[in-house]
Amino acid sequence: MKDKSHAWVAVGEKFSKLHTFTEDQVRAFATDAGDTNPLHHDAAVAAASRYKKLIVSGTHTTALILGLTASHFSKSYCVVGISFSVEFRRPVLADATVQIEWEVVATSMKKDKVQRVELRGGMYDEKGDLCVQATGTTRISLPT
Known part of the structure; x- marks a missing residue:
């Protein structure tokens, strides 16, 4: 973590990461999350659907989107999602x-040197199309 003299988060700051899903990962996450929807598990069911392939569960995409905020801000601050x-x-x-x-x-x-941070973001496919739109609020503070 940075020392206590560093700047706070500024409007306009951006952060991102790439993630590649695999069918095994999608099935495992859906199972762990308790999501038994066959569109996340059964390739034959998915092939017969409008999607033609297995799709990632919303719990999985959401976890990755929210997880990026924690990973990014915790490098320099104590952070909690609100x-x-x-x-x-x-x-x-x-x-x-x-x-x-x-x-x-x-x-x-x-008060008490805590910054409220409002965020807008999302998950985009290879074509640049928005798949999951997100907004969020976190609170950050300097480590003690």
Whole structure:
């Protein structure tokens, strides 16, 4: 973590990462999350559906999107998530490579040197189409 003299998070800050799904990963995550939807597990069912392939569960995409905020901010701050909202716009196929992106859209200082950080982001497929839209709020503070 950075020393206590560093700057706080600024509006306009962006961070992102690439993630490539595999069918085995999609099945395992859905199982661990308790999501038994055959569109995440059964290739034959998925092939007969409008999607034609296994799709990633919403719990999986959401976990990766939220996880990026924790991973990013915890490099320099103590961070806790306050609220997040996601909207599933398009399916993510089980063999897709996606770009997960966040942008800081607002900040405010709270008492005791705690910063509230408002975020807007999402998960995009290889074509750049928005698959999962997200907003979130975190609180960060300097490590003690």
